[in-house]
Every structure is written in C-alpha cells, then in structure tokens.
Amino acid sequence: MTDNKFRIIHEDNQTQARVGKLRTAHGIVNTPIFMPVGTRGTVKTCTPRDLVELGAEIILGNAYHLYLRPGPQIVQQAGGLHKFMAWKKPILTDSGGFQVFSLGPLRKITEEGVEFRSEIDGSKHFISPERSIEIQNTLGADIIMTFDECPPQPSDYEYIQKSMEMTLRWASRCKKAHRNRNQQLFGIVQGGMEKALRKASAEGTVEIGFPGYAIGGMSVGEAKDRMYETLAYVAPSLPKDKPRYLMGVGTPEDLVYGVSCGVDMFDCVMPTRNARNGSLFTTVGGIKIRNAKYKTDFTPLDPNCVCYTCENFTRAYLRHLYVENEILAHRLHTLHNLHFYLSLMRGVQRSIQAGTFSSLKADIGALMQLGQKRDTD
Amino acid sequence: MTDNKFRIIHEDNQTQARVGKLRTAHGIVNTPIFMPVGTRGTVKTCTPRDLVELGAEIILGNAYHLYLRPGPQIVQQAGGLHKFMAWKKPILTDSGGFQVFSLGPLRKITEEGVEFRSEIDGSKHFISPERSIEIQNTLGADIIMTFDECPPQPSDYEYIQKSMEMTLRWASRCKKAHRNRNQQLFGIVQGGMEKALRKASAEGTVEIGFPGYAIGGMSVGEAKDRMYETLAYVAPSLPKDKPRYLMGVGTPEDLVYGVSCGVDMFDCVMPTRNARNGSLFTTVGGIKIRNAKYKTDFTPLDPNCVCYTCENFTRAYLRHLYVENEILAHRLHTLHNLHFYLSLMRGVQRSIQAGTFSSLKADIGALMQLGQKRDTD
Numbered sequence: 001m002t003d004n005k006f007r008i009i010h011e012d013n014q015t016q017a018r019v020g021k022l023r024t025a026h027g028i029v030n031t032p033i034f035m036p037v038g039t040r041g042t043v044k045t046c047t048p049r050d051l052v053e054l055g056a057e058i059i060l061g062n063a064y065h066l067y068l069r070p071g072p073q074i075v076q077q078a079g080g081l082h083k084f085m086a087w088k089k090p091i092l093t094d095s096g097g098f099q100v101f102s103l104g105p106l107r108k109i110t111e112e113g114v115e116f117r118s119e120i121d122g123s124k125h126f127i128s129p130e131r132s133i134e135i136q137n138t139l140g141a142d143i144i145m146t147f148d149e150c151p152p153q154p155s156d157y158e159y160i161q162k163s164m165e166m167t168l169r170w171a172s173r174c175k176k177a178h179r180n181r182n183q184q185l186f187g188i189v190q191g192g193m194e195k196a197l198r199k200a201s202a203e204g205t206v207e208i209g210f211p212g213y214a215i216g217g218m219s220v221g222e223a224k225d226r227m228y229e230t231l232a233y234v235a236p237s238l239p240k241d242k243p244r245y246l247m248g249v250g251t252p253e254d255l256v257y258g259v260s261c262g263v264d265m266f267d268c269v270m271p272t273r274n275a276r277n278g279s280l281f282t283t284v285g286g287i288k289i290r291n292a293k294y295k296t297d298f299t300p301l302d303p304n305c306v307c308y309t310c311e312n313f314t315r316a317y318l319r320h321l322y323v324e325n326e327i328l329a330h331r332l333h334t335l336h337n338l339h340f341y342l343s344l345m346r347g348v349q350r351s352i353q354a355g356t357f358s359s360l361k362a363d364i365g366a367l368m369q370l371g372q373k374r375d376t377d
Numbered sequence: 378m379t380d381n382k383f384r385i386i387h388e389d390n391q392t393q394a395r396v397g398k399l400r401t402a403h404g405i406v407n408t409p410i411f412m413p414v415g416t417r418g419t420v421k422t423c424t425p426r427d428l429v430e431l432g433a434e435i436i437l438g439n440a441y442h443l444y445l446r447p448g449p450q451i452v453q454q455a456g457g458l459h460k461f462m463a464w465k466k467p468i469l470t471d472s473g474g475f476q477v478f479s480l481g482p483l484r485k486i487t488e489e490g491v492e493f494r495s496e497i498d499g500s501k502h503f504i505s506p507e508r509s510i511e512i513q514n515t516l517g518a519d520i521i522m523t524f525d526e527c528p529p530q531p532s533d534y535e536y537i538q539k540s541m542e543m544t545l546r547w548a549s550r551c552k553k554a555h556r557n558r559n560q561q562l563f564g565i566v567q568g569g570m571e572k573a574l575r576k577a578s579a580e581g582t583v584e585i586g587f588p589g590y591a592i593g594g595m596s597v598g599e600a601k602d603r604m605y606e607t608l609a610y611v612a613p614s615l616p617k618d619k620p621r622y623l624m625g626v627g628t629p630e631d632l633v634y635g636v637s638c639g640v641d642m643f644d645c646v647m648p649t650r651n652a653r654n655g656s657l658f659t660t661v662g663g664i665k666i667r668n669a670k671y672k673t674d675f676t677p678l679d680p681n682c683v684c685y686t687c688e689n690f691t692r693a694y695l696r697h698l699y700v701e702n703e704i705l706a707h708r709l710h711t712l713h714n715l716h717f718y719l720s721l722m723r724g725v726q727r728s729i730q731a732g733t734f735s736s737l738k739a740d741i742g743a744l745m746q747l748g749q750k751r752d753t754d
Contacts, residue, residue: 041697045704048689070672070697078675078693086689295447298455312425312463316455320418320447327422327704 005184005211006243006264014358016236016262019349022212022243024090024142025182026082029058031243031264032348034255034341035092037272040065041075041085044272045331046338048087054307054335055342057089058142060267063135064096067127068118072138080140092267093141095132095174097148097188098216098248109149111166129173137180145214146174148188153220160192168204175208186212186245189234193226198234212243212265219248219268228257235261252281252344252364259348260361271341275333278322281340283365287315289333294319304365306372307339308332343371382561382588383620383641391735393613393639396726399589399620401467401519402559403459406435408620408641409725411632411718412469414649417442418452418462421649422708423715425464431684431712432719434466435519437644440512441473444504445495449515457517469644470518472509472551474525474565475593475625486526488543506547507554514557522591523551525565530597537569545581552585563589563622566611570603575611589620589642596625596645605634612638629658629721629741636725637738648718652710655699658717660742664692666710671696681742683749684716685709717745724748 010019020031036043036051039062043051051059061081066072078084081091100107100114107116113128127135132147148167151160167190178185187210191197205213215234218227231246235258238244245265246258255266271281278289282302287294289301297315309318309332321329347370351357360366387396399406413420413428416439420428428436438458443449455461458468477484477491484493490505504512509524525544528537544567555562564587568574582590592611595604608623612635615621622642623635632643648658655666659679664671666678674692686695686709698706724747728734737743 040701040703041694042703042705045708047685047705047709049685069701070693074673074693074697077673078691084691084694084697086694296451296454308424308426314455314461316447316451317418317461317463320451320461324417324446326417326419327707328419328424330704331422331708332424 004241006241008241010353012352012357013355015260015361017259017348017352017357018262018264019352020243020264022264024058024184026088026090026142027057029090030349032255032259032345033057033265034345035060035265035267036338036341037267037269038085040069041081043334043338044276045327045334048085050335051087051338052089054338055346056338059087059089059091061091061093061139061141062096062099063093063132063139063144064099064127066093066139067096067135068120068125072135075140076138082140090143091141092143093136093139093145094247095136095145095147096127097132097145098150100127101150101152111169113147129170130177133174133177133179133185137178137183140180141183143184143186143212144178145186146171146188146210148190148216150190150217150220151192153192153217153222155192157194157197160190160194161197164190164192164197164201168201168208171205171208175210184211186210186214186243188214188216188247189238190217192217193222193230195230195233198230199237202234202237206239210242212245213238214245214247215263216247218246219250231258231263232261235263238262252341255341255344256348256361256364256367259352260358266345271337272334275337276330278329278333280333281337283368289315289319289322289329291319301336302340304368304372305336305339305343307336309336309339340368343368345371347371381618383618385618387730389729389734390732392637392738394636394725394729394734395639395641396729397620397641399641401435401561403465403467403519404434406467407726409632409636409722410434410642411722412437412642412644413715413718414644414646415462417446418458420711420715421653422704422711425462427712428464428715429466431715432723433715436464436466436468438468438470438516438518439473439476440470440509440516440521441476441504443470443516444473444512445497445502449512452517453515459517467520468518469520470513470516470522471624472513472522472524473504474509474522475527477504478527478529488546490524506550510551510554510556510562514555514560517557518560520561520563520589521555522563523548523565523587525567525593527567527594527597528569530569530594530599532569534571534574537567537571538574541567541569541574541578545578545585548582548585552587561588563587563591563620565591565593565624566615567594569594570599570607572607572610575607576614579611579614583616587619589622590615591622591624592640593624595623596627608635608640609638612640615639629718632718632721633725633738633741633744636729637735643722648714649711652714653707655706655710657710658714660745666692666696666699666706668696678713679717681745681749682713682716682720684713686713686716720745720748722748
C-alpha cells in the first residue's frame with residue numbers, strides 16, 4: 001500500500017518485536033517508542049526544549065481535558081495544539097473516552113454518546129464519537145483516536161461484549177466523521193480480558209480499517225499475568241504492517257514485554273507522576289528519594305545515567321529539594337524518569353537491530369546502557 | 378588599598394550611580410546587580426543552567442533555612458553550597474537575622490544571641506553572631522553577612538537605638554569569628570527610618586571595617602517615601618570604594634532609585650514570588666495572567682522581551698497553564714520575571730556607561746530595551 005505511513009525496518013527473529021518508522025505531518029517517529037503524557041497541553045514541569053533534549057519524538061495530549069480547558073476554539077485560534085504549546089514534533093491526542101468513563105456517576109452512556117458533568121464547574125456536556133473527532137480535528141494532533149468505551153474491571157462478560165460492540169459502531173462513526181487528512185485516526189481494540197471478545201473487537205476494528213491500531217483497556221488494574229496473556233494474544237493478531245499502540249501501559253518491564261508481543265507505541269503517566277511523588281526509576285532499582293538514607297548520599301540518582309539531573313546533582317540534594325517541596329525537585333525527577341523511559345526504548349530499538357533483544361529482555365540494566373549511548377555518541 | 382575586591386569602572390555624573398566589578402572566589406560580579414533569591418539552595422523552579430542562561434551572576438542563599446534543613450554538616454559533606462546545588466558562580470548567604478526575628482513569639486533575643494524554636498518541628502535552637510558566621514563559613518558562600526537584629530516597623534526610637542547598638546556589637550563579634558578568608562563578610566547598617574540612628578549605625582559599622590556594606594531593615598513595609606528618603610541619606614554616606622547592598626528591596630523602580638543613590642547590589646523575592654502568583658513584570662506594565670482578557674490573547678507576555686517564555690509562548694497559553702495550576706506556569710513565569718530584573722540591571726549598567734542613566738531613570742521601558750541587547754548581541 002503506497003499510503004502506508006508505517007515502515008518496518010527490522011524484525012526480531014525470536015519475538016514479535018520490530019523496529020519501525022512512522023511518518024506523520026510533523027515528522028518521523030522511530031518505534032518502538034514511549035510517548036510522554038502531556039494531558040493538559042504540557043508534559044508536567046517540562047518545556048518543549050527539555051523534551052527535545054530528552055529525545056522525545058512524540059507526546060500525548062488529551063481531547064477531554066483540552067475540550068474542558070482551554071476549549072478547542074482557543075487552541076484553534078492559537079493555530080492548533082502544536083503552536084499553542086510550542087511543540088513542533090508529532091502529537092497524539094487520546095479521544096477522551098477513558099477519561100469520560102472514569103467520571104463514574106457524573107456520566108450517562110447511550111448509543112448516541114456520553115453525557116457528563118464537568119468536574120471543574122458542574123456544567124453539562126455531551127460527547128459523541130462525531131464530536132470527539134471534531135474536537136480532535138480542531139486540536140490538530142498528528143494521530144487521533146476513536147472514541148471508545150473503556151469498561152471498568154471487573155465487568156461481566158455480557159457488559160464487556162455489549163460495550164465492545166458499541167465501541168465498534170462508534171469506531172465506524174468516528175472514521176466517517178474524520179475530516180482532517182493530515183491526521184491519522186487510529187482504531188482501539190477493547191474486549192476486557194476475554195480472548196473471544198478481544199478477537200471479535202480486533203477483527204471488527206481491522207475490518208473498518210485504520211492506519212494504526214491501539215489496544216485499550218489494559219491499564220485498568222487487571223492482574224498482570226492476565227494482562228500479559230491478553231496482550232500476547234491480541235497484539236500479534238493486529239495487522240503486521242500497521243503501528244500497534246498499547247494505551248496507558250506501564251512499567252519498564254511492561255514496555256519491554258509489550259515490544260516482545262509486537263507493540264510499537266506506548267504511553268503512561270507512570271514516569272512523570274512517580275517523579276512528582278519522589279519515586280524514581282534507576283538501573284540499580286527503584287528509589288524513594290524521601291528515604292532517610294539518601295540524606296547523606298552524595299552519589300547521583302543513577303550511576304549509569306547521563307541525564308541533566310544525574311550529571312549535576314546528588315541524591316542528597318534531590319532529597320533536600322523534595323523534602324522542602326521545591327518545584328525543582330519535581331522537575332529534576334521528571335527529567336530523570338522520562339530519560340529513563342526514553343533511553344530504555346532507544347536501547348530496545350538498538351537491541352532489536354543488533355539481534356540481542358530477547359537476551360537483553362530480562363536485563364533492563366543492559367538495555368539501559370544501550371539506550372544511554374544516544375547522549376554520548 | 379590593594380586588597381580591595383571592588384573596582385568602580387564608571388561613575389554617573391548626575392547621580393550617585395556607578396558601574397563596578399566585584400571580585401569573588403567564584404568569579405567577577407558586574408554591578409549594579411540583581412541577585413535572584415535561592416533561599417533553600419534553589420532559586421525556585423530554576424536549574425543552574427537556567428540561571429546562567431538568564432545571565433544571573435550571583436544568587437542568594439539563606440543561612441537560617443539551610444541551617445534548619447538540610448543542615449550545614451550535610452552541605453559541608455557535599456563539598457559546600459556551590460557543589461551541593463551545582464551552582465559554579467558566586468553566592469551570597471544572608472545570616473538569617475531577618476528570618477529569625479520574623480519568628481515573633483517563637484524567639485527570644487539576648488545580648489548573647491537568639492534562642493528560637495524551629496517552625497518545622499518545634500526543636501530548640503540558639504544562634505549567636507559567632508554561630509551564624511560558623512554556619513556561613515561552613516556553607517561556603519562567596520559573600521556572607523553579619524548577624525543583625527532587624528527591628529519590626531513601627532518600633533519606638535529607643536528600641537531601634539538599642540537594637541542598632543547591639544547590632545554593632547554583634548558585627549564586631551562576627552568579624553572576630555570569621556574564619557574563611559575566601560569569603561567576604563559584609564556589615565549591615567540598621568537604624569530604622571531615623572536619620573540619626575542610621576548615621577550612627579553607618580559610622581559604627583564602617584569603623585569596624587568590612588569589604589562591603591549592606592543597608593538592612595528597608596523592606597519591612599515602611600512607606601515608600603520615607604524609605605526613599607532614608608536610602609538617599611544612608612547609601613552615599615557609606616564608603617565609596619566598597620560595594621553597597623540594599624537588602625530585600627524591591628520593585629524595578631526601587632532598584633533604579635537605589636542605583637541613583639549609589640547602591641550596587643540588590644536582592645528581592647518579588648520577581649520569583651510574583652511569578653508563582655501569576656503576576657508578571659513587563660515593559661508594557663504589570664500583568665495578572667489570570668485575568669480573563671488573556672484567555673484569547675495570542676501575543677507574547679512582553680512584546681519587547683527575548684526570554685524563552687516570550688519567544689515561545691502566548692499569554693493565552695500561560696494563562697491556561699496558570700489556571701490549570703501547572704508547574705510549567707510557575708517555571709515560565711519565573712524565567713520571565715527574572716529575565717526582566719536581570720535585563721533591567723544590564724540596561725542600568727549600559728545607561729550609566731553611556732551617560733544616559735538619569736534621563737532613562739524615569740523610563741523603565743527604555744532601560745529594558747538596553748538590557749535586552751545582551752541576548753541578541
């Protein structure tokens with residue numbers, strides 16, 4: 001297909017992992033990729049310059065949050081989300097399905113769409129699949145998502161089935177409503193942890209036809225082994241020549257596992273949210289910076305890391321900032337955690353190309369060392 | 378005097394303003410200078426890299442806050458305050474006098490020193506002039522301050538006199554206790570808004586002899602005209618060949634006025650604190666970013682500014698971040714406000730050298746335009 005924006009440039013021969021390039025209106029994204037989450041038009045604490053320096057190639061925005069504030073009209077008047085937030089590289093917006101359904105008693109779902117009250121001011125809103133696409137067309141991200149229902153876990157089989165079937169009908173409506181040809185609209189596979197429903201959802205979504213496919217509903221607190229099992233089943237069933245995006249997942253280990261199942265794109269609030277809670281990812285294990293033992297620890301956060309935080313500051317200083325509730329703590333921690341995730345994915349890409357991915361898979365440390373290279377090359 | 382670390386390189390011939398160079402253990406400081414406040418070992422939201430890029434040449438730390446947390450021993454083990462916070466340029470630490478006296482009922486003053494309870498955990502502490510110097514010697518800033526009493530306003534004449542006289546005795550004790558010859562110990566002139574007491578304080582402090590002189594007690598909520606009058610009286614009475622430092626003051630207009638009285642150094646929390654409250658300094662007037670009219674204002678914060686914030690973002694975006702309580706708002710606002718103050722002082726330096734200071738004095742906008750040049754030269 002000449003129109004295919006996704007090109008696989010290397011496949012692992014022991015797992016489903018692959019290295020690819022995804023073409024978008026704002027440039028190429030190298031996969032497998034981690035996408036930092038910038039829900040409200042900012043990756044919390046970071047400037048666009050920080051993100052470029054960290055090697056971020058694509059970031060997330062959220063249509064639901066940006067719809068409520070500042071509103072799509074304001075983003076449009078600003079010249080689109082890229083201009084509004086001064087980010088020149090690709091953006092993916094989530095449709096807001098997940099967020100709307102998380103509102104619980106504040107929302108009412110019908111075939112037509114979802115009625116809900118704003119968490120901010122109690123005002124009434126209605127988002128249909130068509131409206132979600134219209135909002136996302138207005139925001140102007142490079143990749144936009146269908147409006148799906150993400151059923152809570154646990155839900156009974158029947159509910160998951162009905163929800164999945166409605167999500168399929170909504171996916172058709174989204175595709176029909178999509179107006180901006182500079183944006184790629186990705187479909188979302190649902191179906192809970194039920195293989196039969198995931199299969200039906202995948203087949204139905206592929207039949208509608210999208211330039212990329214997401215796997216939703218995997219970050220809803222399900223037991224990890226069931227999630228892994230479902231992922232191993234669903235991901236490879238999606239078209240090989242299209243990018244696959246695992247939504248809202250997860251730990252570094254989850255990302256590596258996802259890659260081994262053939263996933264190309266990931267997003268998760270974990271690195272940024274944990275950073276603000278003083279919970280840091282390092283090649284020598286997790287660090288809770290508040291811990292008293294770091295009070296006099298004058299070593300870097302991660303001895304193997306080349307990020308700005310690790311090159312300049314000690315654990316003792318970071319702990320001091322964190323205990324004092326200094327904004328700089330949140331910022332330096334965010335830089336580090338994002339660097340960890342982004343380096344990890346660079347290491348993953350390199351190892352796939354070097355044919356060492358499956359042997360490195362169990363060893364995050366070795367993958368990280370590969371990933372750090374980018375900064376010192 | 379061969380030992381003089383301060384060199385005047387240009388004097389205004391209409392006012393007391395002068396341009397100078399102050400030599401410190403961590404490099405030269407060009408005066409008149411504004412010193413960003415980094416109370417707890419960080420200029421809030423800023424990395425050292427940000428500060429260097431803004432053109433900051435010296436920053437403040439506070440002995441009182443750093444004594445309570447993380448404690449001088451930890452800073453010492455880190456290799457001193459510069460290493461602890463990864464700032465390679467000069468630092469000035471305030472002695473903590475002002476902060477201790479602000480504790481009100483939590484402290485008890487005697488000739489020996491001040492006993493107080495920590496705001497953090499209620500623990501008991503005692504700081505004498507000797508202990509303050511010991512703490513500051515340990516922290517290792519380039520310029521340190523005598524331990525003074527800063528009487529509240531209003532206080533009666535007798536109280537101010539007694540306090541000022543004790544501050545003189547404390548200044549002698551500080552000088553005697555000072556051990557680190559890499560650090561310059563500055564004396565502090567007190568005396569409230571009473572000319573006679575200010576005169577006695579200045580004479581007494583100069584008699585003890587310091588490489589620089591500060592004017593304290595001017596940021597205690599006194600009416601501006603009395604403050605200006607006192608400043609115009611005190612500043613020129615201090616030795617011309619030594620740097621003069623006006624503590625904790627003030628607005629951009631206050632700084633320009635201070636320079637005209639012969640002041641060389643300033644610090645104030647205003648640019649950084651106001652930034653976090655969404656109150657911005659611009660060449661087109663003050664801006665409260667929360668104001669609804671900025672919702673659709675797609676112009677830069679300050680049309681004449683070349684800071685990172687103004688070069689990349691609109692008022693509408695900054696307002697959005699601020700309303701969402703995003704950390705990035707605080708950071709971008711801080712960058713801008715500090716840039717405003719630092720550019721202003723660069724403009725002041727240039728105008729003194731160009732002989733246009735007194736004509737530009739009333740026109741902050743023109744001074745700012747001079748100051749912006751640094752970034753585009």
